[in-house]
């Protein structure tokens with residue numbers, strides 16, 4: 001005996017409806033009935049556990065009725081038992097094709113009805129359980145995915161914070177302000193954008209360029225902070241900040257740190273091959289290095305340093321123009337000039 005269920009019965013013969021209803025009521029089920037399939041479709045919803053339908057009916061026959069049930073996402077999983085006469089046996093195949101689950105023969109035998117209805121209701125209960133489980137599982141996966149996304153976002157943020165702290169530590173020693181890092185990295189982003197790099201690449205450059213001078217952490221103070229000109233030996237030591245930075249960052253396994261290492265190593269290379277530490281030239285210098293070179297020099301010229309006063313923008317641009325094609329990649333330099341308004345806006349936004 002199955003649990004009480006809500007069953008919809010459809011038949012154009014009122015007597016058949018009455019008979020079926022009585023049998024099913026006796027089994028303890030709630031029954032609603034319709035005299036034709038069109039009406040029955042209107043009565044169908046998720047609360048119905050089972051449908052018993054006649055085959056031959058005016059307006060819409062049993063086949064079309066079952067097809068309509070299966071087409072609707074709301075009702076497609078409701079089991080359907082077709083009530084057929086013996087002569088309609090050949091129609092059973094068509095009914096299966098249409099989507100019927102089982103058959104019962106007229107005149108209806110009470111015991112057969114009980115067995116078939118019981119087995120269909122058990123099937124429906126299992127099906128409902130699976131659907132419920134599936135939906136719970138989906139919910140759980142969605143929730144876990146969200147938690148994971150959040151954790152990833154936090155991790156990325158703390159990762160980026162660490163980079164900024166590292167860079168700030170190097171700058172602290174250099175007596176430059178944090179504003180230099182902000183200006184330099186934002187200049188890089190503007191130039192990268194102007195060169196047509198995609199958003200991810202621009203973001204990568206913005207977040208990794210603050211590490212360009214990280215290696216200065218390894219330069220002795222009497223050289224790094226010397227107010228006057230460095231002698232040749234001191235200069236050689238000063239140049240090693242590129243390799244020290246790349247070495248510190250070299251062990252990283254994130255895109256940011258890897259890019260930071262490239263930038264640390266290459267930001268003093270020159271387009272004509274006279275830069276350091278490797279003397280790379282042209283496009284052998286990674287693009288990030290060529291972009292940082294322009295951004296770094298512009299900021300160094302327009303800022304006060306231990307060895308010099310800040311130059312005016314005009315004077316700085318005049319000096320830089322001579323470096324187009326020798327110090328700087330001409331394409332990068334041209335984009336820098338083209339975007340000068342944005343560069344100057346950044347300069348005033350992050351002034352010392």
Ligand SMILES: [Fe+2]
Nearest residue numbers: 212213267268
């Ligand atoms: Fe540098």
